[in-house]
Amino acid sequence: MKRTLTILGLAAAVALPSVASAETLRMAFSSAPQSIDPYPFGGTPTASLKEHVFEALVAADDSPLLAESWAWTSPTSLEVKLRQGITFHDGGALTARDVIYSACRMMYLIDGKRNLLTSSMGPITDIVAVDDHTVRFDMNAPYPLWVQKMKFLSILPASGGDVPEGPIAYDAEGNCGIASYPSRADFESGDAAIGTGPYKLVRFDKSGEADLEKNPDYWGGAPEWDEVQIRTIGNAGARLAGLLAGDFDLIENPTTEDLPGLEANDELTYTAIPSWRSIFLLLDVNPEGAPGVSAADGSAPLADIRVRQAMSMAINRDAIAERLFGGEATVANQFAPSYRTGAPELPALAYDPEKAKALLEEAGYADGFTIDFYAPSDRYANGARVAQAVTQYLSRVGITVNLKTEPWSVFAGKRRDKELGVFMYGWGHPQGAAQMISFAFASRDNDLGLGASNYSNYQNDAFDAAMKAWAVETDDDKANEFVGQAMRVAVEDLPGIPLYYQHTIWAHRADLVVNGRQDERTSATTVSRK
Incomplete structure (x- = not known):
């Protein structure tokens, strides 16, 4: 098998070898960086770009x-x-x-x-x-x-x-x-984009283009590439076509259907690693109701734990991982990747559509209810196809699903404004197994940095107690115990539904080595010639 599989390729490149011949590295991102200003945004594309400079x-x-x-x-x-x-x-x-x-x-x-x-x-x-x-x-x-x-x-x-x-x-x-x-515009013009990183910014465009040149005085050693060009091509087919045409040396997120063709091409290959990103559904469990969720009797279905359990049991995670990703995804059993340091050991989440139907009937929704289900169309590998599969699984147990896939720019604004009652999302875990649950499910506590992204309106005293204890615990073993306690509560209550842990795939020239990173960032510092 020709592909390259990397498990732990994250360590920062602080000693980059110099080379005799100059070459430009041309990379195609799948989503556009929002800015070169390093502070307002935390998405992976933006982080991938900015860490070249800062x-x-x-x-x-x-x-x-x-x-x-x-x-x-x-x-x-x-x-x-x-x-x-x-x-x-x-x-x-x-x-x-x-x-x-x-x-x-x-x-x-x-x-x-x-x-x-x-x-x-x-x-x-x-x-x-x-x-x-x-x-x-x-x-x-x-x-x-x-x-x-x-x-x-x-x-x-x-x-x-x-x-x-x-x-x-x-x-x-x-x-x-x-x-x-300096303002955001000052950074994006290049005037304020001054860091200590291995590359200097030459040009940034909000369309998702950036040009970089090497920092010959970089403290970690001169970078491999004299110049780096970053372009954003949202369509996976167009990205692959660019790679095949020689317009790019490396692209993000080819589809799983593309992989056999890459295997058969002597000039190209791909690198895949399990990432730190969990893909899940987020449910607004507010007992007063959730946007886009309606039942004939006017009740709030998502506030009922039996309904949330039924939705989880309706989804065949193994089929998603194998059929949609060709095995390049790991089935989720909790909200953090189970292989992330500090994640507790938990059993698999059941797939049982018949029991799901029985739970819905027990909860009073034998005739189902209706949800608007939102998913970004251009954010996650195979994201739109996964959303379609989830829609089918939920429909089979009697839930009427109106699937709404939207560009990230539109989706993110609605999420921020709390207009989404059910949505698919991805969350990275560079800070450890507690990262997502500490933000997404904890009650807001500014002093401890908890609950800043609690869009589920979830509140549980036992969960909050474990998270508050974790937030001030300096002993790693004890902190992990608190994470385990909180994770078990969250998986039992299901204010969201874990789906899978995303694998990150880069397609690239066969004469390049890509030390892929678990945080999914695409960086010129991880790419070298063989």
Whole structure:
């Protein structure tokens, strides 16, 4: 079998070999990056682009990046030592001042909108430059998750803002005594897109195009590629056609139907890995009712656990993994990938359509009910086909399903505005097994960074107690115990329905090696010549 299978290819590339001959790497994304501004957005396409240019204190796999080391000096204070000798693309040296400035920019509302880490930084009360290469994060309570959260705080040069002389005094509103920050437009024009990463931004276009050039002074060694071109082709067939025509060297997310053809082509191959992304249905369990969900008697079907259990039992996950993905997906039995560190051991979720019908009848819905089921049409590999399969499974047990597949830009806005009662979604887990459930199912707690994305209107005291205990537990084994407790409650209550864990596939030239990453990011730093 010609394909390449990589299991653990995530570690940040901090030592990139230089090569004698120049070559441009041409990559086709399946979804467009939303911006080169590193703070407002957290989607995988945006992260894939921005990490070429910007770096954080901690790498995606929790290893040191711009930070050399860190240590808890008290239960509520984390001291971080910065690497020395690192420079930004404009030649300025990295110091603790830049870290504080970056945290302030993260907390500052740009155009009145919150940024990626705004809620997660709630426990941070102060950030202090101990010296030029040491920064201390002070918190209002133990917050061990901050070590993992730091991977999302891209570090910018303080010279990019209108910053008065003297120490920067951090505050939770991001004002910090700073007169002005660069806008999103400043980043997208390239003026403010200055980081410490292996590549420099040459051009960004909101259509999903970006051009990069190597940073010859990169602290981790000169990058493999002199130039990198990123294009976005939403249609899988068009992406593959571009690869076959020689327009691209690597593309994301070929369909499973494409794989046999790649196997038969001596010039091409593919790399597949199990990713950190769970694909699931999210259900609004509000007893007052959910948008797009209606029953003849005016009740709220999704508020009944028997209905949620029936919906879960109606879905044949094994068939989805085997028939739609050709085995390049792992059947889910919980909301985090079962192979993710810290995930509990749980039994398989049953497929039993007859029992599903009996549960619906017991709950008073023998004649079914109606749901509007939303799914993004251009976000997940085979996503539209999976949504169609789920629609068929639910229909077979008597639920009337109006499937609505929409472009991500439309879908994401409706999700944000809480207009969706039932939708299919994917959630990555770079912060561990608790990441999704801590955001999606916990009651909102800004101090602990919990419940920021609770679109299910779910609340369970036992679940919340386990999540709150996990959020302040610094012992990994004990923290995992709390994750297991919470996960078991969530799988029992089903405010969502786990479907499968996505595998990520890249099709590429056969003379390239792709060290695929579990976080699904497509990066030039993972691609090399054989």
